[in-house]
Amino acid sequence: MKFSIVVFPGSNSDYDAFYAVSRVVGEQAELVWHKDTDLKGADAVILPGGFAHGDYLRTGAIARFSPIMAAVKSFADRGGPVLGICNGFQVLLEAGLLPGAMVRNDRVKFVSKIVPVRVEQTDTPFTAACASQQVLNLPIAHGEGNYYAPPDQLEALETNRQVIFRYTDPAGEVGADWNPNGSLNSIAGICNRQRNVVGLMPHPERASELALGSADGRIVLASAVKSVMEGVRLHA
Amino acid sequence: MKALVYVTLKPSVFDPQGHVVAEALATLGYQDVKDVRQGKFFEVELADADPATANLSTEAHRAKVEARVTEMADKLLANPVIESYRVEVLQ
Numbered sequence: 001m002k003f004s005i006v007v008f009p010g011s012n013s014d015y016d017a018f019y020a021v022s023r024v025v026g027e028q029a030e031l032v033w034h035k036d037t038d039l040k041g042a043d044a045v046i047l048p049g050g051f052a053h054g055d056y057l058r059t060g061a062i063a064r065f066s067p068i069m070a071a072v073k074s075f076a077d078r079g080g081p082v083l084g085i086c087n088g089f090q091v092l093l094e095a096g097l098l099p100g101a102m103v104r105n106d107r108v109k110f111v112s113k114i115v116p117v118r119v120e121q122t123d124t125p126f127t128a129a130c131a132s133q134q135v136l137n138l139p140i141a142h143g144e145g146n147y148y149a150p151p152d153q154l155e156a157l158e159t160n161r162q163v164i165f166r167y168t169d170p171a172g173e174v175g176a177d178w179n180p181n182g183s184l185n186s187i188a189g190i191c192n193r194q195r196n197v198v199g200l201m202p203h204p205e206r207a208s209e210l211a212l213g214s215a216d217g218r219i220v221l222a223s224a225v226k227s228v229m230e231g232v233r234l235h236a
Numbered sequence: 237m238k239a240l241v242y243v244t245l246k247p248s249v250f251d252p253q254g255h256v257v258a259e260a261l262a263t264l265g266y267q268d269v270k271d272v273r274q275g276k277f278f279e280v281e282l283a284d285a286d287p288a289t290a291n292l293s294t295e296a297h298r299a300k301v302e303a304r305v306t307e308m309a310d311k312l313l314a315n316p317v318i319e320s321y322r323v324e325v326l327q
Contacts, residue, residue: 058315094315101317103245108252148249148318182250 001228002028003221004042006072006088008063009034013049013085013205020205021046025221034066043228044081044125045072047088049141049203059102059144060090069095081125081224082197086142089189089199098192098199099157100149106182110143114213115180117188117202118168121161124191125231126198129223135172136216138202140180140188145201147183147190154184165189165200237282237297239305240324243314244275278313280305301325 003021007014014031021029030040034052039045052063063069069091076082076097084092092098105111117138119130130136149157157163165188169178179186181201189200204217245251251273258272282301292300302325314321 057312061312061315093317099317101315103249103318104252106250106252108256146252150248150317182252 001043001225002030002041003044003046004030004032004039005046005048006068007031007033008050008052008066010052010054011048011050011087013203017046017048017085017205020208020218020221024208024218025225027225032068034063034068037067037071039071039075042075044083044224045075047072047082047084047091049086049088052087052091058094059087060094063091064095073097076197079194079196081228083126083224084199085203085205086201089201090144092197092199097197098190099153100147100190102144103146103148104144105146111180112141114139115202116168116170116178118166118172120163120166124164124195124198125227126220126223127164128227129219133172135168135170136219137207137214138204138217139206139213140202142181142201145181145183147187149184157190158185160193162190162193163187164191164198165202237284237301238326239280239282239301240326241278241280241305241309241313242275242322243309243319244273245318246320249318280308298325
């Protein structure tokens, strides 16, 4: 199976994702420049972390106009699995592929540490191999990960089971002390209505081997492999 | 013609930066500061010879510019999920 990883000017987790896919999970990976207009036969697409276009104006605000985004949108519209990690999540929000927006962390600090994250739903391409309510230790590294959606949209997200990852304590209990950035409902990741587009602030690709402090993130990429292999292949 | 665009977080969205600025002002002795909301300010300069606004009366021209800059604010300068904006057209 093939993962295409989009490289924006300012992406910094593109090689982490490339390494995790190709060397750890053992699947095909290709880096795709943001000015390209096709996804090179991808079965799954990753928008990596970083500071695309310097995060000028707002995080992800300029990246959504990159030429590759039209291909990403059409791939997503056809049901292709798309994963936005950290800045990639912010790009998906600005592009309207996921609902809501990011605000500055409530404590106005850049937070960089490994945190427990609970898997809320397993019926997405990126959680298909997870156990329900499984707690993953994943690194976060962001200044704007404070997820916001208006009250009606937030309610719809919960009703439609679109909250995919939540910040919890190590035992999987939600609590204000374990919410690192002030996100509403301790939201760490969500999906779209069709469930094929997933965005999360934590970095599963940076937690793919024990030498990195945690290998829990590997299952997010392994989930994509499982769901693509078991499902219908969709070449971009 | 020039337009000014003021972008601020909606009142329902907590503004962590504004909150820190308000606390800093209180530390400086400005105890009467109740709240600060931080935002963004844009000066947008438009070509006078814009075909979309040529051959119009001043008022019509102004309305046209205001509509165009409002569209810009909606599409890019502000994120309507969390921010609101105000457009002011200068002569």
